[in-house]
Amino acid sequence: MPTMQIADGPLRELTLIAKSRNESLGDAVAFLIEQFHRSATNSAQPPAPPTTGVAVYATYQGERIEGLFDPTTAGLTVTSGALSGSWFGSPSGAAKAVVANLKPGVTPNRSGYDFWFVASTGKTLASIRNKR
Template sequence: MAEIAVSSTVQERIALLSLAWGISEGEAVERLLNEFQKSGQRRLAPNADKRIPVHAVYEGSRTEGLFDPGSEVLEITSGALAGKRFRSPSGAAAAVVGTANPRVRPNRNGWAFWVCTDTGSILQMIRRER
């Protein structure tokens, strides 16, 4: 088996991802590399503006949605907010949090709140590609 040397900071980040995704550290690195490779292919794809399936889990409840990278509109497709469209991922995240728990401040960074369902990466990764 081949080994690579990484800084302690990178090792901690890989460990955190593997814990969050419930996979080994090696599988986490492989997932990241696969996503990086796919992102390059998506940039070259003729239909790169298709909506992307996303989801978020808040207080044990999963909410599904579709994100349009061209307009940055996020439409929620499941749960109490199904059918609602938001001008930003953060607006959609705040609505999910506010609906689930009206006692807390609902402001959230939607780019980190929503996860791309197909890849398991946070929506922020899509934003970086553009």
């Protein structure tokens, strides 16, 4: 199997991406390559954000990030900021990715149900967790 050398800085970033997605480093590389190809092929027209779900937001490092939470799957799609269009299998995965993106170097572990807020009520996502 081929090997590759990665400088310390990019390796830390890649490790954060892998951890936020609960994946191996190899899977994180594959994810980034897929994202690159998507952005290259869709550069003329950005992908449309999902239209169904519970509107949520988080504020971190002074930046408001918006998303849509799917109560059926518990997945969350980020709809604004650098991660716009990214889908995560859980609110915590999305929260970790936001933290890793906005403040690299800090431990990104977060409870997504406390990190994200329901846009219509201002309450934490935990407030609707048991209503799925």
